[in-house]
Amino acid sequence: MEADKDMDADVDVDGDVTGDGAGMRAVVIDRYGGPEELRLATVPEPAAGPGRVLVDVTLAGLNYADLECRTGEYLRFPLPAVLGVDVVGRRRGDGRRVVALLRTGGGYAEVAAPEAAHTVEVPDGVGDEQALALLEQGATAYGALTLAGRLRPGEAVGVTAAAGGVGHLAVQLARELGAGRIVALASTPQKREFARSLGADTVLDPEDPDLAGRLAESGGLDLFLDSVGGKVLRAGLAGLAPFGRLVSVGARGGVEDGFTVGELAEGSAGLAVFWLKHALADRALFTGIAGQLFRLAADGRLVARIDRTVPLSGVAAAHRAMAARETMGKVLVDVRREG
Numbered sequence: 001m002e003a004d005k006d007m008d009a010d011v012d013v014d015g016d017v018t019g020d021g022a023g024m025r026a027v028v029i030d031r032y033g034g035p036e037e038l039r040l041a042t043v044p045e046p047a048a049g050p051g052r053v054l055v056d057v058t059l060a061g062l063n064y065a066d067l068e069c070r071t072g073e074y075l076r077f078p079l080p081a082v083l084g085v086d087v088v089g090r091r092r093g094d095g096r097r098v099v100a101l102l103r104t105g106g107g108y109a110e111v112a113a114p115e116a117a118h119t120v121e122v123p124d125g126v127g128d129e130q131a132l133a134l135l136e137q138g139a140t141a142y143g144a145l146t147l148a149g150r151l152r153p154g155e156a157v158g159v160t161a162a163a164g165g166v167g168h169l170a171v172q173l174a175r176e177l178g179a180g181r182i183v184a185l186a187s188t189p190q191k192r193e194f195a196r197s198l199g200a201d202t203v204l205d206p207e208d209p210d211l212a213g214r215l216a217e218s219g220g221l222d223l224f225l226d227s228v229g230g231k232v233l234r235a236g237l238a239g240l241a242p243f244g245r246l247v248s249v250g251a252r253g254g255v256e257d258g259f260t261v262g263e264l265a266e267g268s269a270g271l272a273v274f275w276l277k278h279a280l281a282d283r284a285l286f287t288g289i290a291g292q293l294f295r296l297a298a299d300g301r302l303v304a305r306i307d308r309t310v311p312l313s314g315v316a317a318a319h320r321a322m323a324a325r326e327t328m329g330k331v332l333v334d335v336r337r338e339g
């Protein structure tokens with residue numbers, strides 16, 4: 001677990017500033033739990049600290065990981081904590097427009113203090129919404145397809161949660177990277193229609209009782225990019241072509257007893273995991289991926305769908321919507337909007 005002193009906001013029971021320095025509005029949790037724990041408060045601005053920069057936040061992002069940070073199942077930030085792992089805004093000092101990832105939270109706030117190394121300038125041709133929606137989830141999709149999945153042109157690719165933040169970018173990026181066939185999994189007809197509009201050749205319901213059989217049709221998949229785990233990941237293994245690769249970026253459904261080497265050997269299958277923090281630790285790699293995503297966005301070849309934009313007071317409802325699988329694309333938080 002990574003501790004962050006900047007997260008130790010000094011919030012009293014009424015949510016008023018009790019520390020020194022300027023106050024800001026933020027969404028705070030005092031204990032791990034459900035969406036009802038998310039509380040709008042006025043807290044002290046974070047200090048920049050060594051290696052960090054201050055960003056006047058325009059928009060913060062919502063990520064599925066936030067739900068698991070809120071419950072304490074994933075990264076357990078020191079409490080009280082401000083959740084949120086991605087922001088876009090203006091860097092204090094030079095006023096440049098930057099997008100940043102926050103490995104220790106602090107995003108649902110008017111001011112954030114990301115590590116300078118996890119901050120990238122946004123080119124003029126890319127708007128705030130797109131830059132924010134692309135960085136965390138787009139870099140995950142891109143890294144999973146290329147670094148972990150070693151996607152080659154012409155290969156058949158499967159993508160789970162294909163209408164989600166990571167998934168809808170993965171479908172577009174697979175197409176950009178030359179995938180020969182894309183099979184998208186999503187749980188509702190509306191989501192499947194959306195995935196098809198992004199370039200998926202085939203769309204499937206993850207609850208299909210013969211999911212493995214359907215994935216194996218037309219010779220099977222060379223790469224299965226999964227963010228769900230459990231029975232969906234197992235179906236992905238069964239649906240791989242010989243020498244196919246499973247790439248996991250998340251497994252909220254569990255890995256169902258795991259895989260044995262023997263099971264992988266049945267199809268000469270590979271199993272790889274992509275975790276963005278390892279790309280983030282390599283500045284050249286991180287900025288290279290960000291640059292690639294921004295170029296595609298500026299050319300209009302990669303477009304993040306904005307599902308909704310909520311004020312800070314709407315974060316709890318947005319968490320509920322994401323948990324209920326109602327969102328398609330990226331959910332944004334306009335930290336300056338009253339309401």
Ligand SMILES: NC(=O)c1ccc[n+]([C@@H]2O[C@H](COP(=O)([O-])OP(=O)(O)OC[C@H]3O[C@@H](n4cnc5c(N)ncnc54)[C@H](OP(=O)(O)O)[C@@H]3O)[C@@H](O)[C@H]2O)c1
Pocket residue numbers: 062063064065136137140161162163164165166167185186187188191206227228248249250251252274275276277322323324325326327329
């Ligand atoms: N490895 C990394 O570095 C990294 C970085 C970022 C994100 N991730 C992971 O990538 C995944 C997607 O993240 P995201 O922020 O883009 O979220 P998201 O895909 O926008 O939302 C989650 C989606 O997962 C699907 N899902 C399947 N089972 C679910 C369940 N039991 N409860 C809720 N949703 C379920 C839903 O799509 P359907 O209804 O279509 O099934 C839902 O829309 C998450 O697992 C996240 O942890 C990993």
